Amino acid sequence: MAAITVDGLSKSYDTTPVLSNLTFEVDVGTVFGLLGKNGAGKTTTINVLTGIVPPDTGSAAILGLDPSDDPEGVRERIGVLPEKESPPSFLTPREYFSFVGGVRELDTEYVATRVDEWAERLDFAEKLDTLCKDLSRGQQQKVMLTQAFLHDPELVFIDEPLANLDPVIQERVKELIREFQSRGTTIVLSTHHVEVAQELCTHVGILVDGAFAVECDPRELSDETLRDVFLRAVEDHSTPLYPEP
Ligand SMILES: Nc1ncnc2c1ncn2[C@@H]1O[C@H](COP(=O)(O)OP(=O)(O)OP(=O)(O)O)[C@@H](O)[C@H]1O
Numbered sequence: 001m002a003a004i005t006v007d008g009l010s011k012s013y014d015t016t017p018v019l020s021n022l023t024f025e026v027d028v029g030t031v032f033g034l035l036g037k038n039g040a041g042k043t044t045t046i047n048v049l050t051g052i053v054p055p056d057t058g059s060a061a062i063l064g065l066d067p068s069d070d071p072e073g074v075r076e077r078i079g080v081l082p083e084k085e086s087p088p089s090f091l092t093p094r095e096y097f098s099f100v101g102g103v104r105e106l107d108t109e110y111v112a113t114r115v116d117e118w119a120e121r122l123d124f125a126e127k128l129d130t131l132c133k134d135l136s137r138g139q140q141q142k143v144m145l146t147q148a149f150l151h152d153p154e155l156v157f158i159d160e161p162l163a164n165l166d167p168v169i170q171e172r173v174k175e176l177i178r179e180f181q182s183r184g185t186t187i188v189l190s191t192h193h194v195e196v197a198q199e200l201c202t203h204v205g206i207l208v209d210g211a212f213a214v215e216c217d218p219r220e221l222s223d224e225t226l227r228d229v230f231l232r233a234v235e236d237h238s239t240p241l242y243p244e245p
Pocket residue numbers: 013014018036037038039040041042043044045083
């Protein structure tokens with residue numbers, strides 16, 4: 001069963017095309033990796049699928065809902081960790097989670113229990129009552145990851161899940177992603193960490209010129225790594241900065 005169906009999606013900013021007839025499906029319970037060079041359109045894809053940005057043409061179904069027609073309905077059902085997002089500087093993590101719990105109409109005790117569990121797993125319990133402006137970038141990332149999963153959504157979009165996290169916490173986040181996947185949660189992650197995508201993803205799409213140049217199951221690669229596949233797909237032949245005279 002498909003958690004996400006994307007059909008002929010196109011999006012331009014002014015006259016510059018970013019997505020061109022992008023078509024794909026993500027099955028329920030998949031960890032789907034969205035790969036591509038800087039500016040390839042990964043964040044734009046997530047923004048269209050989460051109802052933040054309207055597409056020019058094409059359609060998408062997210063858990064059966066159209067993000068253009070019912071963006072609130074989509075956002076209720078999914079979790080999102082957007083790129084470059086921080087928790088509000090003027091709230092503590094605990095206050096922020098209570099705010100998110102309120103917006104998502106979650107039971108107060110349920111939120112308190114989930115927050116304690118995530119703070120324990122990601123090692124930020126001692127920072128729950130510190131203003132977010134005084135948290136490190138990694139601690140802010142832990143808070144943002146927690147809010148994305150707080151309501152135990154069926155589908156979660158994460159832009160760079162491991163950004164700013166130390167190697168110990170990176171391993172714990174990978175464990176958490178695997179745990180959620182084994183319970184049937186669908187996870188879409190956009191990342192430049194090709195090795196992490198190879199480790200975690202059950203499917204990847206490599207965006208080139210607005211559509212997937214390659215779609216594959218990285219676990220099935222035998223002769224080459226996902227990095228090799230990526231480099232071949234984007235064919236990045238750089239010229240020397242200082243050519244031989
Ligand atoms: N609001 C906007 N207005 C105009 N151009 C935009 C806007 N948002 C993104 N773009 C452009 O669209 C292209 C795709 O951007 P996007 O952020 O989707 O790429 P990305 O694959 O996520 O890149 P990165 O890996 O660098 O984060 C870029 O050229 C970017 O400059």
